[in-house]
Amino acid sequence: MNPRVARAHGAVGLDRLDAGLAALEIAGIRGRLAEMALDTEEALHEVMTEFASVGAAASWSVVAGQVGPGKRWAHVTEAARSAARTKFRDLIHKMMDTPAEYGPPDAQPGDVRGCMFCGRATVTVRKADAAKAWGERRSARLAPLGEQRPGSMSGFLCPDCRTAFEAEGAIGTPALSRALVAHLGFVVRKGFNTVHFPGQSVRAFGALPPETPPNSKPWAHLNLDALTEKLERSMFTRRPTERERRG
Numbered sequence: 056m057n058p059r060v061a062r063a064h065g066a067v068g069l070d071r072l073d074a075g076l077a078a079l080e081i082a083g084i085r086g087r088l089a090e091m092a093l094d095t096e097e098a099l100h101e102v103m104t105e106f107a108s109v110g111a112a113a114s115w116s117v118v119a120g121q122v123g124p125g126k127r128w129a130h131v132t133e134a135a136r137s138a139a140r141t142k143f144r145d146l147i148h149k150m151m152d153t154p155a156e157y158g159p160p161d162a163q164p165g166d167v168r169g170c171m172f173c174g175r176a177t178v179t180v181r182k183a184d185a186a187k188a189w190g191e192r193r194s195a196r197l198a199p200l201g202e203q204r205p206g207s208m209s210g211f212l213c214p215d216c217r218t219a220f221e222a223e224g225a226i227g228t229p230a231l232s233r234a235l236v237a238h239l240g241f242v243v244r245k246g247f248n249t250v251h252f253p254g255q256s257v258r259a260f261g262a263l264p265p266e267t268p269p270n271s272k273p274w275a276h277l278n279l280d281a282l283t284e285k286l287e288r289s290m291f292t293r294r295p296t297e298r299e300r301r302g
């Protein structure tokens with residue numbers, strides 16, 4: 056019995072796990088390889104969802120008395136074995152897909168070359184999650200983002216900046232300020248909607264001249280020390296409490 060599964064999924068979960076493990080056995084996967092399939096929550100979940108149906112079907116055939124003792128799984132068709140092996144190969148592939156640095160996979164020529172707000176070029180995710188991490192391609196006018204000229208930009212927002220954008224509902228100064236305030240480790244005080252940075256001290260990365268190379272660190276195109284100092288003294292912001300930090 057797997058206590059982790061029992062705690063999280065109860066008796067149904069254990070049945071599914073048994074069925075999943077049976078499928079691994081059918082596919083001829085034993086020993087360390089089979090253990091790998093139980094190493095992470097994600098892999099375990101996969102075994103319980105993807106493999107369970109294969110294993111359950113085979114187990115039922117045994118219950119129905121189609122084979123005698125000593126010939127465990129002998130009745131399983133080659134097609135079912137092969138299906139289980141393919142599933143296992145996909146699972147291993149997923150597990151080997153370790154997080155690395157990825158930019159937006161759908162970027163097009165002319166797009167801003169980093170996150171439109173903070174200018175970072177990449178986020179650390181699994182390759183399979185890169186598109187989700189960067190969200191959809193968007194466009195925005197330059198004027199409200201710290202650039203006093205007409206025109207627009209297109210590109211992507213990193214996950215942190217998108218959180219701010221989603222809270223405000225539009226790509227504009229409030230979302231830009233919110234993203235920067237959060238990056239610098241502050242929260243907006245109750246009673247204020249946003250932070251007003253003076254003059255031209257805050258610009259979106261995407262408002263910089265086109266072809267500006269991406270920042271090596273988020274917001275590196277701004278004077279972060281000076282902005283942090285401003286926020287320390289600002290009536291709009293405060294440092295989050297320990298509890299808020301832990302989220």
Ligand SMILES: [Zn+2]
Pocket residue numbers: 170171172173174175212213214215216217273
């Ligand atoms: Zn960003």
